[in-house]
Amino acid sequence: MxxxxxxxxxxxxxxxxxxxxxxRNVQVLKDALMEIDEELESEMYGKGKVIDDFQEKMAKYLGKESSVFFPSGTMAQQIALRIWCDQKGIKKVAYHPLSHLEIHEEDGLKKLHHIQTILLADKERVIELEDVMGLDEEISCLLIELPQREIGGQLPDYKTLEDISAYCKQKGIKLHLDGARLFEILQYYQKSAAEICSLFDSVYVSFYKGIGGIAGAILAGDKTFTVESKIWKRRHGGDLISLYPYILSADYYFEQRVGxxxxxxxxxxxxxxxxxxxxxxxxxxxxxxxxxxxxxxxxxxxxxxxxxxxxxxxxxxxxxxxxxxxxxxxxxxxxxxxxxxxxxxxxxxxxxxxxxxxxxxxxxxx
Amino acid sequence: MxxxxxxxxxxxxxxxxxxxxxxRNVQVLKDALMEIDEELESEMYGKGKVIDDFQEKMAKYLGKESSVFFPSGTMAQQIALRIWCDQKGIKKVAYHPLSHLEIHEEDGLKKLHHIQTILLADKERVIELEDVMGLDEEISCLLIELPQREIGGQLPDYKTLEDISAYCKQKGIKLHLDGARLFEILQYYQKSAAEICSLFDSVYVSFYKGIGGIAGAILAGDKTFTVESKIWKRRHGGDLISLYPYILSADYYFEQRVGxxxxxxxxxxxxxxxxxxxxxxxxxxxxxxxxxxxxxxxxxxxxxxxxxxxxxxxxxxxxxxxxxxxxxxxxxxxxxxxxxxxxxxxxxxxxxxxxxxxxxxxxxxx
The missing domain is CATH 3.90.1150.10 (Aspartate Aminotransferase, domain 1)
Incomplete structure (x- = not known):
């Protein structure tokens, strides 16, 4: 020690x-609040101007119909996978062996949602089309993390993403993006966030990695999906009366740093x-x-x-x-x-x- | 409309x-942060001075060995009941028909934890000793809400609480306190929080009811219990990198209003x-x-x-x-x-x- x-x-x-x-100190929050009108009302349990505005803004940025603010990505992603599993009636998903869900969440996906996981690719490389095509069990959803953090932040070719997306669509497999660091890879792919997200059925982004906010996440997809995600958010205990300290700082640092x-x-x-x-x-x-x-x-x-x-x-x-x-x-x-x-x-x-x-x-x- | x-x-x-x-506007948060040193470091995923100090303070106030800060009571209470159910190996609990868990949480307890619930007493009155003695199924935990909010905030006699506590201890039933409004009833019972909590194995209190903070809850009990609750907190997606906006305001308004x-x-x-x-x-x-x-x-x-x-x-x-x-x-x-x-x-x-x-x-x- x-x-x-x-x-x-x-x-x-x-x-x-x-x-x-x-x-990561209190100054980070104070700076974000500095210019905020003190009479701005808190949202109440997921409803109100503060949260509505930001959700709408991020849905637009990500090119999705709708988005929901969550206290954490852990919560948002488990819920996304649960919704896709329930919809298909198969409690099985696939992701990388070093996915956040597999190694950092105390098996919440398994212990709370009873979802089985199939680990694709080996620990040293990203998931390729062949890995997905080689699946010999039926799954509801494939989660792809861009970039793959635990191996230094690696990315597949964009062509690979397009091929995987097309293959999943054809096979009736939902494709979910773990975009904890999505803002950080747009330059490499030379694509907008909306272009990349168009390959996925659901998308999670984080506001305390490259953006440097306090905490918080956005989950985006079509309206039916986000409406259901709000019910699960309440079940998880994430539908707080006030999430505005995270929302306001997410928005503030998004504006500061996304460029x-x-x-x-x-x-x-x-x-x-x-x-x-x-x-x-x-x-x-x-x-x-x-x-x-x-x-x-x-x-x-x-x-x-x-x-x-x-x-x-x-x-x-x-x-x-x-x-x-x-x-x-x-x-x-x-x-x-x-x-x-x-x-x-x-x-x-x-x-x-x-x-x-x-x-x-x-x-x-x- | x-x-x-x-x-x-x-x-x-x-x-x-x-x-x-x-x-409930941004001024509430700004006031709480006013006197906070901007160099105060955020806790990191449940560890650090900000959260440790407050957890220790609340454990002491509630007369429990240990306590854990949660983003919400919904999360804290489901987890408490899950721990007691797992410990006994019986996935069944009892509470009032108008318990928060039964009517405000989209059945998180059932959908995430697969815990069966038995509704005690009728909707118009609080749970009495006879209701508990009349249980004809074995349960792991009884949850009592003080005061019973949905019927205007009613309380049983203190003697009843003591009797229920003694009966549960004898029968091997864990007793959990939904103390969302615990601070608010001490005067009526003429008891300290620690005295009341001593009747219970686990206790939840909230910081945005009478205390008037932004959001957040404390779950308290013995050390084995709280250590396990932290694992479940991560599974639920509640182990945020930073909960300090809630913790600092909970502490600020606790000091302002508990008296x-x-x-x-x-x-x-x-x-x-x-x-x-x-x-x-x-x-x-x-x-x-x-x-x-x-x-x-x-x-x-x-x-x-x-x-x-x-x-x-x-x-x-x-x-x-x-x-x-x-x-x-x-x-x-x-x-x-x-x-x-x-x-x-x-x-x-x-x-x-x-x-x-x-x-x-x-x-x-x-």
């Missing part, structure tokens, strides 16, 4: 940070190139397709913590507050480029990579 | 309002007496036991809307924005006394009741 603290402390003390938009996603993407590519020039360091994917990627070190977690902490102290630049073990001799961390990256003086950043390269060369294990 | 608007509009335009703490509950209670009794002196008007309960009660009119909803709107216009005092139909010739609305009641000039309030009494006498149907 003490090593964790070394890195965490060094990161905290660093003058510049290479990842994210800044601390900056291509900047973050360009910066992520530049940043990844620097890592890939260092001895014993590589990124996944090699060239990012969004604002995110993973940095893999050919060195054990404990050793990397010491190396990185020393670099932060020397340069004043913090890269990450943690490193995770992959094997006994390798480790990684996740990068999400946000507002902070562009504040780092280029010269200081160069020094970071000179030091990193140098220190990695001294590691015996390599 | 036009009659609803008449009353709603008249209420909106009234200078004084007899119920609640004021509009004013006895004032609200006294005012409710005074207010109810005035109604009961009017022709064709009575309150349920006749003498309130908390800050809430129901006002019943021996007149149809539509007629009452016209009468009340006229009174608001003449006196500048709004009583309610709605009236609900009971039968074709009777109607009612709910009173919750908060900060606004004491702002009404007594003389103007007297005029309200003179007018109400007068107008009720003219109704032909009586």
């Amino acid at each position: 003490s090593e964790i603290n070394i890195l965490g402390e060094a990161y905290k003390n660093a003058k510049y940070k290479a990842t994210g938009h800044g601390p 900056k996603m291509s900047q973050y993407y360009q910066e992520a590519k530049e940043f990844a190139r620097c890592f890939n020039q260092c001895h014993g360091v590589s990124t996944k994917p090699l060239e990012p397709v969004s604002n995110m990627f993973h940095v893999h070190f050919e060195a054990p977690k404990e050793e990397m913590e010491v190396i990185l902490a020393a670099i932060y102290e020397e340069t004043g630049i913090g890269l990450t507050s943690y490193v995770r073990e992959v094997t006994q001799t390798t480790s990684y961390y996740e990068v999400s480029i946000g507002d902070l990256y562009s504040q780092i003086p280029k010269e200081d950043l160069r020094k970071v990579f000179l030091l990193l390269d140098e220190k990695m060369k001294t590691i015996k294990i390599l | 036009s009659e609803i608007n008449i009353l709603g509009e008249a209420y909106k335009n009234a200078k004084y309002k007899a119920t609640g703490h004021g509009p 004013k509950m006895s004032q609200y209670y006294q005012e409710a009794k005074e207010f109810a007496r005035c109604f009961n002196q009017c022709h064709g008007v009575s309150t349920k309960p006749l003498e309130p036991v908390s800050n809430m009660f129901h006002v019943h009119f021996e007149a149809p909803k539509e007629e009452m809307e016209v009468i009340l709107a006229a009174i608001y216009e003449e006196t500048g005092i709004g009583l309610t924005s709605y009236v609900r139909e009971v039968t074709q010739t009777t109607s009612y609305y709910e009173v919750s006394i908060g900060d606004l009641y004491s702002q009404i000039p007594k003389e103007d309030l007297r005029k309200v009741f003179l007018l109400l009494d007068e107008k009720m006498k003219t109704i032909k149907i009586l």
Whole structure:
């Protein structure tokens, strides 16, 4: 534990940070509320101007008939899959082995909705058309996460998406988009959100990843689907009397940052190139397709913590507050480029990579 | 619909309002955040100072080993019942026919948790010891709501609570408190929250009823129970990255108002007496036991809307924005006394009741 603290402390003390938009503190909420008229009334249990306006705006942005604001993506996505399963009468869905639903939700989908899951593709790559065509059981819904976060944020070809969409339509399989980071990939595909969403029957997007809001999600689809999702939202305990603190901040940071996603993407590519020039360091994917990627070190977690902490102290630049073990001799961390990256003086950043390269060369294990 | 608007509009335009703490608008959140240090860090998925401190504070206040902050009571209570059912291996619970879980949650308990419910007592009265003793099926948990909101906020004798608690303990039935309005009844029972909660295995309290926060709930019990409730909170999609907007406002308004509950209670009794002196008007309960009660009119909803709107216009005092139909010739609305009641000039309030009494006498149907 003490090593964790070394890195965490060094990161905290660093003058510049290479990842994210800044601390997740109360200022984030205060900024979002600053210009809001204090007499603006709360919505009441999902009804009212604040929530209606935002739902309408996001439905339009995503090119869907209707949308519903949820406190979390966990809730929104379980509900989407439940609706599609109930509609078809088959409680079976397919998704990637590292889907958020499979590894981060304490099996809510199985424990609350009794939905069976089929894991497609292997852990190291995205789902391809062949995986879907190779399914030998009938499913109600296929969930595709764009980008696939747990493998560094990877994407299939757009053609693959189109083919999967056409195949699912033909086979009567509903296609759901886990778009937690949808805003972040538009630049790579050179498509609008609505164009991508048109390939899917239902779509979830998040407002606290690249957008940097407080919490909250939107689930979009046709009207019949969203009306049913509101009933499930109440069943889950997500139909709060007031969700406006999340809605107002989602809207505020959406306006602030949705136009900056291509900047973050360009910066992520530049940043990844620097890592890939260092001895014993590589990124996944090699060239990012969004604002995110993973940095893999050919060195054990404990050793990397010491190396990185020393670099932060020397340069004043913090890269990450943690490193995770992959094997006994390798480790990684996740990068999400946000507002902070562009504040780092280029010269200081160069020094970071000179030091990193140098220190990695001294590691015996390599 | 036009009659609803008449009353709603008249209420909106009234200078004084007899119920609640004021509009549920963004000012409520801004006030709560005013004194909060903007550098205070958000908790992260249920962990961190903001949430830890409040959970500890509420556990202590409720006299329980541990407590967990939830976005909603709907989520917290379903989870409590699920845990008790799983522990005993019997998916059956009992509660009042007008329990929130039975009538306001789209059957989440049944649809998500597959828990069967047994309805105790009839719709017009609270659960008594005999109802519990008369159960002819084995249950895992009995839920008692204090006060029973849908019948005007009624309470059993304290002795009854103690007897039910002892009986449940003896029979191996877990006792859960729906304490959405627990703060509001301490004065009537002349007990501390911890004393009342000691009769129950698990307890839920809300922060947007008498306390007047934005949203949010606490679920309290022993440590094993709350640890398990956190796993279910994640499954439900309630383990948000940041719940602090609700936590900070819950804490702020708890401090502001928990000490004013006895004032609200006294005012409710005074207010109810005035109604009961009017022709064709009575309150349920006749003498309130908390800050809430129901006002019943021996007149149809539509007629009452016209009468009340006229009174608001003449006196500048709004009583309610709605009236609900009971039968074709009777109607009612709910009173919750908060900060606004004491702002009404007594003389103007007297005029309200003179007018109400007068107008009720003219109704032909009586």
